[in-house]
Amino acid sequence: xTDTPADDLKPSFRSDVTVELxxxxxxxxxxxxxxxxxxxxxxxxxxxxxDPERSKGLINYLMRDRHGSPFEHNSMTFLISAxxxxxxxxxxxxxxxxxxxxxxxxxxxxPVFYVPDASRKLVQExxxxxxxxxxxxxGQQELVGRVMEDSYRxxxxxxxxxxxxxxxxxxxxxxxxxxxxxxxxxxxxxxSLMHFLGLRTQHELAKVPSFPQREIEMxxxxxxxxxxxxxxxxxxxxxxxxxxxP
Ligand SMILES: Cc1cc2nc3c(=O)[nH]c(=O)nc-3n(C[C@H](O)[C@H](O)[C@H](O)COP(=O)(O)OP(=O)(O)OC[C@H]3O[C@@H](n4cnc5c(N)ncnc54)[C@H](O)[C@@H]3O)c2cc1C
Numbered sequence: 372x373t374d375t376p377a378d379d380l381k382p383s384f385r386s387d388v389t390v391e392l393x394x395x396x397x398x399x400x401x402x403x404x405x406x407x408x409x410x411x412x413x414x415x416x417x418x419x420x421x422d423p424e425r426s427k428g429l430i431n432y433l434m435r436d437r438h439g440s441p442f443e444h445n446s447m448t449f450l451i452s453a454x455x456x457x458x459x460x461x462x463x464x465x466x467x468x469x470x471x472x473x474x475x476x477x478x479x480x481x482p483v484f485y486v487p488d489a490s491r492k493l494v495q496e497x498x499x500x501x502x503x504x505x506x507x508x509x510g511q512q513e514l515v516g517r518v519m520e521d522s523y524r525x526x527x528x529x530x531x532x533x534x535x536x537x538x539x540x541x542x543x544x545x546x547x548x549x550x551x552x553x554x555x556x557x558x559x560x561x562x563s564l565m566h567f568l569g570l571r572t573q574h575e576l577a578k579v580p581s582f583p584q585r586e587i588e589m590x591x592x593x594x595x596x597x598x599x600x601x602x603x604x605x606x607x608x609x610x611x612x613x614x615x616x617p
Contacts, residue, residue: 380531382524385552386488388453388586390593392601397445397561399604402430405441427604434608439617442562442605443467449557449594454485456549457587460571467563472555476541479534483552484523486516491585502582523550561602565609565616568595578613 403426433441451461462470473480487493493507493515507515526546533543559567571583571591583591599606609616 380482382482382484382520382527384484384486384520384523386486386491388451388457388589388593390452390590390597391450392447392597393450393556394448394558395446395601397447397598397601399426399430399602401445402433402441402561402602402605405444406433406438427608430604431608431611434605434612434617437615437617439562442565442617443560445560445602447559447561447564447594447598447601449559449597450554451557451590452552452554453590454550454586455553457584457590458553458555459549460584460587461555461557461590464563464567467560467566469558470555473553475544475547476539479540480530480544480547480551480553482523482527484519484527484548485550485552485586486519486523500582504585519550523548561598561605562616564594564598565614567591568609569614569616572614574610574614576610576614578615 406429432438453461458472489512492504493511494505495502496505497503526548529546530543533546534540568591569577569579570581571587572595573581573583573588595606
């Protein structure tokens with residue numbers, strides 16, 4: 372009998388990222404009650420919902436004048452699946468974020484790798500910090516797909532060879548590339564999420580443009596859609612005030 376790799380050990384290739392909102396206590400009311408304690412003290416919870424227009428105005432005022440702390444009394448936990456190079460960038464966001472990522476020491480890493488699809492612009496123009504990306508040629512697209520897949524397969528085979536020889540996972544994983552998918556829980560609040568979105572998304576309403584890598588922006592866009600559903604007034608005020616975190 373010959374040894375054939377199990378199906379789940381055959382490399383697979385993905386061009387998407389996924390974001391699932393797994394847990395939350397986040398609403399516009401959380402901002403209002405925190406802000407109104409300034410003026411109505413312990414009674415602030417009772418003030419909620421009394422005057423929707425005033426509430427909207429208060430959230431907008433807090434955002435505009437960068438009174439940031441009322442936007443911290445909420446919590447969102449996301450399960451994110453993305454390539455390791457995205458997580459390297461993601462974890463630079465230190466303040467108001469908690470992370471737990473799957474371990475390459477305690478479990479065998481699955482062979483799921485990132486290969487961009489045709490919508491991913493491949494060619495970079497312009498100066499550092501202000502890049503512009505343009506479509507690649509068909510030849511470049513084919514090259515990227517072929518070279519990435521070959522190289523991922525080779526790296527994963529080397530990983531498997533070492534594991535089969537009894538080498539520890541934490542040693543063998545050195546050969547795996549940053550295009551390998553990982554997963555993590557990331558917990559934040561609206562203020563830390565806005566800071567992240569201001570830096571990691573491009574948007575026509577942004578007062579301070581940013582030039583993020585497309586793949587972390589894809590994660591940001593999915594998180595933003597979940598957050599906008601939970602806190603529509605806060606999200607609208609963020610956009611109306613140039614997408615600068617308060
Ligand atoms: C387009 C882009 C390109 C980038 N390129 C590079 C790169 O080439 N190389 C690289 O190393 N990084 C790069 N980064 C990462 C960047 O430098 C930040 O580490 C990352 O964006 C997180 O931002 P932050 O520190 O504001 O966030 P957080 O760590 O969440 O901090 C939030 C805020 O808290 C305050 N704060 C946090 N820590 C401190 C501190 N120690 N002292 C004082 N104030 C603090 C600051 O006001 C900060 O803005 C890039 C980021 C972007 C968006």
